Structure formats: C-alpha cells, structure tokens
Amino acid sequence: MKRVITTLALAAAAVFAASVASAQTLNTVKSRGMLNCGANGSLGGFGLPDAQGNWTGLDVDFCRALASAIFGDPTKVKFVALTAKDRFTALQSGDVDVLARNTTWTSSRDTSLGLNFTGVNYYDGQGFLVRKALKVNSALELSDAAVCVQQGTTTELNLSDYFRANKMKLKTVTFATADEAIKAYDSGRCDAFTTDASGLYAERLRLAKSDDHIVLPEIISKEPLGPSVRHGDDQWFDIVKWVHFAMIISEELGVTQANVDEALKSTTNPDVKRLLGTEGNYGEQLGLTKDWGYRIIKHVGNYGEIFEKNVGQGSPLKIQRGLNALWTKGGLQYAPPIR
Amino acid sequence: MWRWGSGMSISQHSGPPKVSLIYDPKVRSIAYQVILCAIIIFLAYSAVRNAIDNLARAHIASGFGFWNQTAGFDISQTLISYTAQGGTYGRAFWIGLLNTLLVAAIGIVLATIVGFLVGIARLSKNFLLARLSAGYVEMIRNVPLLLQLLFWYNAVLKALPDLRDSWSLPGSIYLNNRGFFAPYPIFSSGTELVVAAFVVGVIGALAFGIWARKRQEQTGQQSPVALVSLGLIVGLPIIAFFAAGMPATLEFPEKGRFNIRGGLEILPELVALVIGLTLYTGAFIAEVVRAGIMAVSKGQTEAAGALGLRTGPTLKLVVIPQAMRVIIPPLTNQYLNLTKNSSLAVFVGYPDLVQIFTGTVLNQTGQAVEVVTITMAVYLTISLLTSMTMNWYNSRIALVER
Numbered sequence: 001m002k003r004v005i006t007t008l009a010l011a012a013a014a015v016f017a018a019s020v021a022s023a024q025t026l027n028t029v030k031s032r033g034m035l036n037c038g039a040n041g042s043l044g045g046f047g048l049p050d051a052q053g054n055w056t057g058l059d060v061d062f063c064r065a066l067a068s069a070i071f072g073d074p075t076k077v078k079f080v081a082l083t084a085k086d087r088f089t090a091l092q093s094g095d096v097d098v099l100a101r102n103t104t105w106t107s108s109r110d111t112s113l114g115l116n117f118t119g120v121n122y123y124d125g126q127g128f129l130v131r132k133a134l135k136v137n138s139a140l141e142l143s144d145a146a147v148c149v150q151q152g153t154t155t156e157l158n159l160s161d162y163f164r165a166n167k168m169k170l171k172t173v174t175f176a177t178a179d180e181a182i183k184a185y186d187s188g189r190c191d192a193f194t195t196d197a198s199g200l201y202a203e204r205l206r207l208a209k210s211d212d213h214i215v216l217p218e219i220i221s222k223e224p225l226g227p228s229v230r231h232g233d234d235q236w237f238d239i240v241k242w243v244h245f246a247m248i249i250s251e252e253l254g255v256t257q258a259n260v261d262e263a264l265k266s267t268t269n270p271d272v273k274r275l276l277g278t279e280g281n282y283g284e285q286l287g288l289t290k291d292w293g294y295r296i297i298k299h300v301g302n303y304g305e306i307f308e309k310n311v312g313q314g315s316p317l318k319i320q321r322g323l324n325a326l327w328t329k330g331g332l333q334y335a336p337p338i339r
Numbered sequence: 340m341w342r343w344g345s346g347m348s349i350s351q352h353s354g355p356p357k358v359s360l361i362y363d364p365k366v367r368s369i370a371y372q373v374i375l376c377a378i379i380i381f382l383a384y385s386a387v388r389n390a391i392d393n394l395a396r397a398h399i400a401s402g403f404g405f406w407n408q409t410a411g412f413d414i415s416q417t418l419i420s421y422t423a424q425g426g427t428y429g430r431a432f433w434i435g436l437l438n439t440l441l442v443a444a445i446g447i448v449l450a451t452i453v454g455f456l457v458g459i460a461r462l463s464k465n466f467l468l469a470r471l472s473a474g475y476v477e478m479i480r481n482v483p484l485l486l487q488l489l490f491w492y493n494a495v496l497k498a499l500p501d502l503r504d505s506w507s508l509p510g511s512i513y514l515n516n517r518g519f520f521a522p523y524p525i526f527s528s529g530t531e532l533v534v535a536a537f538v539v540g541v542i543g544a545l546a547f548g549i550w551a552r553k554r555q556e557q558t559g560q561q562s563p564v565a566l567v568s569l570g571l572i573v574g575l576p577i578i579a580f581f582a583a584g585m586p587a588t589l590e591f592p593e594k595g596r597f598n599i600r601g602g603l604e605i606l607p608e609l610v611a612l613v614i615g616l617t618l619y620t621g622a623f624i625a626e627v628v629r630a631g632i633m634a635v636s637k638g639q640t641e642a643a644g645a646l647g648l649r650t651g652p653t654l655k656l657v658v659i660p661q662a663m664r665v666i667i668p669p670l671t672n673q674y675l676n677l678t679k680n681s682s683l684a685v686f687v688g689y690p691d692l693v694q695i696f697t698g699t700v701l702n703q704t705g706q707a708v709e710v711v712t713i714t715m716a717v718y719l720t721i722s723l724l725t726s727m728t729m730n731w732y733n734s735r736i737a738l739v740e741r
Contacts, residue, residue, distance in 0.1 A: 084702070085698055085701070085702055088702070088705055088707075089707045092397060092399060092705075092707070108703075108705070109705070111398070111400075112399065112400035112704070112705055113399060113400075113705035114394075114397040114398045114399035114400075114705075134597075142597070143596075143597075144595045144596060144597045144598050144600065145597040145598065146517060146597065146598055148688075151685065151694065151698045151699055151702070152698060152699065152701075152702035153702075156412045156413075156699060157411050157412055157703065159412075159413070160411055160412050160413045160423040161411065163413075164423060164424055169600075170413055171413075171415060171598055172412075172413040172414070172415055173415050173608070173688045174414075174415070174685075174688060174690065174694065174698075174699065175685070175686070175688045176685040176686055176694070176698070180686060180687075180688065181688075183493075184492075184496070184688060187493065187496045187497060187516070188496065188501050188516050189496055189516055189517070189607065189688075191597045191598075230397055231397050231398045231399075232396060232397055232398070
C-alpha cells in the first residue's frame with residue numbers, strides 16, 4: 001500500500017505542482033541550501049544507509065560530489081530512497097533534483113520519460129544468480145526455469161527478450177523490490193535470480209549461505225547506469241554532466257583526495273590547473289564557483305577512489321574495474337576535456 | 340354570519356412578504372450550490388490543464404497510445420492467453436484486472452464463510468469455541484495485513500518441499516514450493532451439450548425452489564430442495580457428458596528439469612494472498628455477524644423456543660434473517676476493503692492489476708498520470724458495482740414497514 005500511496009502522491013504532485021520543470025534547478029537548490037538526491041536505499045555498493053543513517057555507495061558519492069561542487073559541502077544532500085518503480089515519477093515531479101540510482105540509460109527513458117542522462121558512472125550488464133546444486137554452467141541451460149525478478153527495471157524486459165531469442169521457456173515471478181525477490185529466491189521459489197551483475201554480487205552477500213550460489217558467466221544485456229535530470233534545464237544538465245567528467249579527469253591526471261592540496265599549490269600541469277580552477281573560469285561558466293573541481297576532489301575524491309571504496313577492492317563486493325577502467329587502461333570511462 | 344375566522348384572512352395574502360433576493364433562502368441555497376460547482380469544475384479543469392502543460396513542458400509522452408504497443412514482459416499467471424512477444428500493454432491490463440477479480444472473488448466467498456462461522460461460534464455457549472473465536476478475531480484484526488501476507492507467503496514457501504522432493508499423489512498431482520499441479524481437462528467439441536445441460540440444471544433448480552417454497556407456504560409440506568437442486572445442477576451435466584461421448588481429455592502436468600509444466604497450476608503467491616485476505620477480512624466479518632445477531636432481540640429467540648423450534652432452525656429461520664438487515668451494510672464495506680487490499684499482491688509476487696499495470700507498465704511507459712487514472716477508475720468501478728449489488732440485496736431483505 002505504501003508504494004501505491006507514494007505513486008499516487010507523486011502523480012498528484014505532477015498534476016498540481018505548477019512549475020516543477022522550470023529551468024531554475026540550480027537556483028532552487030541554492031536557495032533551499034540542500035540538494036535532493038534520489039538514491040537506491042537498499043543496494044550495497046551503490047546506495048545504502050547504515051544503522052546511523054549515513055549513506056554510502058557509488059551513486060551516493062556522486063550526489064555528494066555534486067553537493068560539494070555547488071555548496072563546497074558534501075553533507076548538504078538529502079537522500080531520498082526510491083524504489084525502481086517510483087524513481088522516474090519522483091524526478092519528473094520535482095521531488096528530487098537528480099536521480100542517481102543505478103538507472104539504465106535507454107532511449108525511451110531519454111525521450112518519452114522526459115529525462116536526460118548525464119553520463120555513465122557504471123557500465124553494467126544483466127546476469128543470473130543460481131544455486132550451485134543445480135549444476136548449471138550457462139544461462140542457456142535455464143530453459144523452463146523459474147526466475148525471480150524485481151519490478152520496474154529494464155531487467156524484466158531483458159529477461160523475456162533473452163529467453164525468447166534463445167527459444168527457451170520462462171516462468172517469471174515478479175516482486176515489488178529486490179528484497180522480496182531475493183528472499184523468494186533464497187527460499188527456493190525460483191531457480192534463478194536476475195538483476196544487473198553489480199547487484200548480483202551485492203545481493204549474493206545477503207543470502208543465507210552465499211557460497212552455495214554462483215553468478216553465471218553470461219551477461220545478457222548492456223546496462224549503462226548513470227545519473228539523470230529532468231528535461232528543460234540545460235544549465236543543470238551541464239552541471240551534473242561535468243561533475244562526473246571532473247571526477248574521471250582527475251583520475252586521469254592522478255589527482256586524488258590526498259594530494260589535491262599539494263597539486264593546487266605546486267602543479268605546473270595546465271590540465272590540472274584548469275580542473276582545480278587556478279586557471280580559467282570554467283566553473284563560473286557552469287554557474288558554479290571557480291574551484292568547483294577542487295571542491296569535488298577535496299571532499300569526495302576522484303572516480304577511481306570512489307569506485308574502489310564502494311564497489312571495488314576496498315569494499316566487500318570486490319568488483320574488478322573491467323569496463324569501468326579508464327579508457328587509457330582498457331576500459332570505457334572517458335571524459336571530454338575541460339578547456 | 341359565521342366566518343372561518345382569522346385563518347381565512349391570512350390566506351388572502353399572496354405568499355410571504357417580498358424580501359431582497361439576497362435574503363431569500365431558496366435563491367441563496369441555489370446560489371451557493373452553483374458557486375461550489377463552479378469552483379469544483381474550475382479546480383478540476385485547472386488540474387488537468389496544469390498536468391497537460393507540465394507534461395508537455397517536460398517532454399513527457401502523454402495520451403493512451405501505449406495501449407496497443409507490445410508489452411514484452413512475462414506474467415506468471417494469465418487467465419487469458421498472453422505471450423511476451425504478442426501481448427500488448429492493453430492485454431496486460433486485462434490480465435491484471437482478471438487476476439485481481441479472481442483473488443477478490445475467491446477471497447469474498449471464503450471470507451464470508453469464515454466470518455459467519457467464527458461470528459456464530461463466538462456467541463456459542465461452548466466456552467472453548469467462543470474463546471478460540473474471540474482469540475482469532477483479536478489476533479488477526481490487530482496485526483497489519485501486509486505483515487500477515489508476508490508471513491503467509493513465507494510460511495507457505497517454507498512449509499512446502501522443493502521441486503525434487505515434491506509431495507505427489509497418483510494421477511500426476513504434485514505439491515511443492517512452485518505451486519500445486521494437477522491434471523486439467525481440455526474440452527473438445529461436444530462440450531456445448533454439457534454446458535447446455537448445466538444451464539438447464541440451474542434454471543430447473545431455481546424453478547423447483549420457487550415451486551417448493553410456494554407449496555410450503557400453501558400446504559406446509561416441505562420438499563427436498565437441496566437434493567433435487569444437486570441432482571439437477573451436477574447430475575444433469577454428468578449425464579450429458581457421458582451422453583456426448585466424454586468430449587474431454589486430461590492434460591497431465593509433466594516434470595521438467597526445473598519446473599512442472601502443463602495441467603492446472605495454482606501458484607503459491609495466489610494461495611498466500613487468498614489465505615491472508617480471507618483470514619484478515621474474515622475476522623472483521625465475524626464481528627459484523629456477531630453484532631448483527633446480538634442486535635436481534637432476545638425475545639425473538641425465546642418466542643421461537645416457545646413455538647417449539649430447535650436451536651438450528653431458530654438460528655436459520657428467525658435470527659439470521661433479521662440479523663442480515665444489520666449485517667449487510669457493514670459486510671459491503673468489508674467486501675470493498677478486501678478487493679482494495681488485494682492490491683498488496685505485489686509484495687508476495689502475485690500479478691494483480693497494481694503489480695502489472697501501475698508497476699511494470701507504468702515503469703516501461705513512464706505515463707504515470709494515465710496509468711494511475713485508469714487504475715483508480717477500475718477500482719472505483721469494481722467498488723461501485725459491488726456496493727450496487729449489495730444495496731440491491733439489502734433493499735430486498737430490508738424490513739418492509741407498513
């Protein structure tokens with residue numbers, strides 16, 4: 001019921017709020033003194049509050065970086081936990097300023113949903129988690145299997161497409177949230193659980209006996225996950241886009257949270273100077289301050305740092321960089337230059 | 340000369356004294372209503388206008404064009420045929436609606452049975468029975484329904500064995516944590532005769548019931564209505580079935596590597612939802628029934644006793660008919676609640692209207708305003724139809740005052 005009420009409330013907000021999509025998001029955020037960030041709330045590594053209410057995760061750190069760029073203070077973020085189902089309505093109706101909730105960039109979301117994706121902060125793909133006891137080595141052996149899936153994601157469609165394309169029979173059991181889906185899988189209702197591979201690693205850790213389960217090698221879809229904003233505010237779109245780029249550029253340039261003060265004082269590299277705002281006025285062009293790049297790295301860190309801390313070797317998930325390595329290291333993360 | 344008196348002289352005045360229109364109560368009340376209507380219409384209009392403007396400004400698609408687009412996702416329980424590649428969002432809507440109606444219909448029937456039994460048991464002179472019923476009512480109705488649903492779903496799943504250790508009965512009947520599987524008849528041509536026999540049987544039973552009632556009213560003689568009705572409704576189609584040369588074959592469920600396919604399949608999600616809704620609403624109905632029975636004056640029971648009626652007939656012929664007048668209006672509320680509560684289905688993975696339509700379809704099309712509006716209209720329609728039926732029944736059994 002709660003979910004229904006939220007949906008209704010959000011729809012009502014879309015109906016009655018007079019000018020939610022106005023082109024003044026930056027001013028609204030500044031005058032509010034707080035960034036409203038739509039986050040996951042239950043996915044370890046991407047968005048999860050701990051018992052004290054401290055949020056952690058890759059997407060969470062992205063919002064903190066955005067808040068740092070605007071306010072110079074990474075704590076000026078209000079995280080709104082959204083289900084997969086409610087997230088777009090929340091952004092459309094103006095409940096949140098930015099949606100950073102492991103959301104796949106697709107054409108229909110970019111167009112008919114009225115969203116603009118600002119970049120890809122995690123290249124993902126959908127996979128399957130199965131019991132080792134089933135002795136299944138490939139997703140292609142899953143014909144006739146019952147698969148537990150979370151509602152309101154691209155995974156529902158990918159799953160049907162994959163089984164259809166490979167002429168396999170499928171039984172889906174669809175749940176409102178990943179929590180219920182993984183619980184049902186754990187109690188034997190389904191043979192497999194499917195979601196984005198990053199999520200599989202995170203959810204596997206929550207199973208009763210996580211060693212009894214394996215992630216199958218097949219990745220059945222492209223899931224470029226990234227933050228998104230509403231249509232109709234180009235300035236805000238630019239800011240969110242460039243906060244992500246700034247974090248990648250700083251990794252490229254080797255500027256880290258630890259050495260950024262040092263770099264600010266002593267660097268001679270013009271790229272670093274432009275990133276940190278000691279040369280040019282690139283921050284002001286975005287509507288921010290000159291030192292926006294410095295603020296991001298000082299308070300949150302570069303892309304590589306937040307990756308390792310949240311999902312990489314510094315986290316229980318231990319996910320390899322893979323596609324998410326920098327373009328110079330065989331991955332796909334690439335940013336246009338600041339100049 | 341005798342006159343009518345003062346009354347006559349008053350009637351010579353034509354109506355009350357003329358007052359300004361502002362103080363005329365009739366004009367005033369009409370004016371208030373017109374103004375109120377105008378405000379409501381204006382608010383509704385500006386809300387719709389506003390929504391359309393905002394959607395257009397945010398470049399969000401609107402309209403009902405999505406209805407005929409391919410849905411592309413799978414649904415675990417479909418009462419009408421549906422495939423991911425061929426099914427449209429519109430088709431998915433109907434499937435969700437049918438699944439909701441299925442749960443609501445089963446739930447209403449079972450909850451009514453549970454409610455009446457427990458309600459009567461709570462008034463029983465048997466101490467144990469009365470206490471147990473009271474305990475059930477108090478425990479169930481004071482725990483949130485969502486928790487109960489999650490409890491039943493997990494209880495059902497945990498209690499049932501895995502596919503490989505299914506409990507099975509001869510004749511390909513299986514029970515495991517994937518559901519209940521049994522052979523299912525597939526009818527071929529010639530079935531029309533059976534259906535026709537069933538319809539004839541129902542009409543015949545109704546006619547016999549009316550005749551038997553008239554006969555009893557006139558002569559006091561009773562007829563075996565139940566037995567004859569059973570014979571007509573069940574016996575006639577069975578005879579027709581054999582007469583038509585048994586036009587049906589059984590489809591047997593088959594064990595595959597992962598799952599059981601074919602035949603009748605009842606999902607554990609449906610079972611959990613029905614159990615949860617039935618027990619929850621049953622507790623409320625039990626209280627409604629108890630209130631209804633207690634509203635019948637004790638003198639009625641005593642009078643029936645004085646006439647020599649035993650407890651059973653007293654309850655059936657004297658107490659319950661009078662109690663029904665008190666029971667029906669709140670019972671309608673419970674039916675409506677049950678139907679609306681079935682929207683919690685998504686938490687136990689049952690594909691009802693809310694799960695399919697305001698869940699997956701909304702998310703894939705992103706058209707929240709349209710989808711939520713349709714869903715609200717559907718629940719409103721179901722609820723209005725339910726209360727219409729119950730009001731009609733209520734007016735039939737209401738006390739006819741002379």
